[in-house]
Amino acid sequence: MLDPEVGFTSDVITDPNRFVGRKDLIRSCIQALNSPNSLIAIYGKRGVGKSSLLRQVQQMALGDYTLATNAGLHHEIPSKPRQYLTVFYTCDSLIDSGETLVSRLCNDQDDIDGLLRLVPHEGKEIIEFNRAKEASAGADLKVVNWGTKGIETSKYARVIESDIIQTFRNFVSAIVRHQVKNRMNRDGLLILLDEFDVLANKNGLGSLIKSLSSKDIKFGVCGIGQDLADLIEDHASVERLLEQGAIHVKTMPTPEAFGVLNKAEELFEGKIEITEDVKLKIVEASQGYPYFIQMIGKSCVNKASQNSSSRIDSEVFDQVLEDIRSGIAFPTLETTYQRAVGNSENRQILLHLLAEQPEKKTLFYEDVGRIFLKNARRDAEDFNVDYIDQILPRLLDRKFGPILRRIPEGQGVYEFINPVFRLYVNLRKL
Ligand SMILES: Nc1ncnc2c1ncn2[C@@H]1O[C@H](COP(=O)(O)OP(=O)(O)O)[C@@H](O)[C@H]1O
Ligand SMILES: [Mg+2]
Known part of the structure; x- marks a missing residue:
């Protein structure tokens, strides 16, 4: 059996040689990094390729510009x-304040991505390593031995018991002095925070990040959102820092979607061929979401x-x-589908009607993906779906998904929370 992961993966793409397209976004990343x-x-x-792009930012930050050259x-x-x-850290919804976030960073023991790994202390063994397969430019540091005394940082960076922010500053300045400047002779430390959108309380995070940023320390945040305000609530405080750095990842244009399939063939080295008509069908079903292409592939x-x-x-x-x-x-x-539908055939029909609304109708909005209940209502009459108002709420209920989100800007306007799920419903048998 051929391992499908050779050419297709539903994981985040770290290897620049597997990363397809996104030329304009890569350009923005180069500018922001520099x-x-x-x-x-x-x-x-969700599923458009944000985390994969963030991993490429990390790679370029190390000086490996293979991706940009390609x-x-x-x-x-x-x-x-x-x-x-x-540093690369994936946030979660238990983080409820700036202090918690900073504390998580200070305590993260990840050997290759954590902040703590870079804090120098006696007995800890840190070596250079390459994140990409090719040993081109761009080494990072990893910990191979935390030392016998456990994680004891106090020799180089003072821990202040009741002040985690100051502890963080101490850690970072020790890192900058010993690792960034002396050991590796680099320009700065880059702290990347993925899934920033899930933080329970975003209050003041923008200004916190701003206050921690300097010519030696740059932050990159990444998460689900329609615009910057979804990601950084107090974005006004960082607006000036974002001239180069606000990067909106949209769905892939058709040629890039084909590119994902061509790349897979290339990675399979002749062991798999995909006929052109099938490529077209996969591209059509995926509507620009690389995640769906990878899954179908x-x-x-x-x-x-x-x-x-x-x-x-x-x-x-x-x-x-x-x-x-x-x-x-x-x-x-x-599973998501079954939980959403429950045991109502009518809800199932409604779900399909909502999912299949053509994107054309929504071009009027900046971002595609809006759906309109009134269109479904009209179609539902033909299908004899009564009581839409009774069957709809479950689709909005957290307990059962939620599948849909109400868009505040208009009456009866909704959006599928997971656009890939919407694509799935469109292929699923009613
Ligand atoms: N540029 C790309 N080229 C090929 N596949 C990609 C690319 N970007 C994302 N993917 C694929 O799409 C899926 C979702 O990517 P991911 O970065 O996790 O998205 P997000 O963080 O926006 O949810 C993964 O399977 C990944 O392999
Ligand atoms: Mg992601």
Whole structure:
């Protein structure tokens, strides 16, 4: 059996050689990394590729500009790009204040991404390593031995018991002095915070980040949002820092979506071929969401292997489609589907009506994805779906998803919280 992960993955893409397209976004990232004061903020919908882009920012921050060169941006790379050491932290909803966030950073023991790994102390062994397969430019540091005394940082950076912010500052300045400047001779420390949108209380985080930023310390935040304000509540305080750094990740244009499939073929090194008509079908079903392309791609490879074939043609694709339609291909999405629908056939019909509203009707908005209840209401009459007002609430209920979110800007306007789920419903059998 061929391992589908060779060419397709539903994981975040760290390897620049697997990263497809996004030329304009990469350009913005280069600019933000190389402007001394800029904060980086990456936002967009779920599953569009934000975290993968953030990992590429990390890679370029180390001085590895393979990605930019591959994207045809070689001439836009500064002759001496600013180089950093990096921290990468994924937030969660238990973080309820700036203090908690900073405390998490100070205590994160991740060997290759954590802040604590970089704080120098006696007995701790830190070595250089490369994040990408190619040993090109851009080493980062990792801990291979935390030392016998456990995690004892006090020799180089003083812990202030009741003041975590000051402790953080002490940690960071020890890192900058010993690791960034002396050891690695870099320009600064880059702290990347993924899933910044889930923080329970965003109050004051913008100004906190601003106060902690300096010419030696740059922050990058990333998360789900329609605009900057979704990510950083008090964004006014950081607006000036964001001239270069506000990066909106949108769905992939069609040629890039094809690119993901071509890249997969390349990674399979001839062991898998995808016919052009199937590529087109996958691209159409995915509507610019690379996550869905990767998931369907994986299923296709598995199916081809089962058929002892190296060709993904329309026959293989139709089998995959049938698995999706009947709910066995993607168990996680199917669970979401079942929980949302409950045991109401009418709710199931409504869900499908909402999911299949053509995006065209919504072009009037800045971002696609809006759906209108009145359109579904009209169609629902043909389908004999009564009592929409009774069956809709479950789709908005946290306990059962939620599937939809009300958009405050208009009456009866909604949005699928997970756009990939919407694509799934469109393929799912009613
Ligand atoms: N530039 C890209 N090229 C190829 N695949 C991508 C790219 N960006 C994202 N993906 C794929 O899309 C999926 C979602 O990516 P991710 O970065 O986790 O998105 P987000 O953080 O926005 O939810 C993953 O399966 C990833 O492999
Ligand atoms: Mg993500």
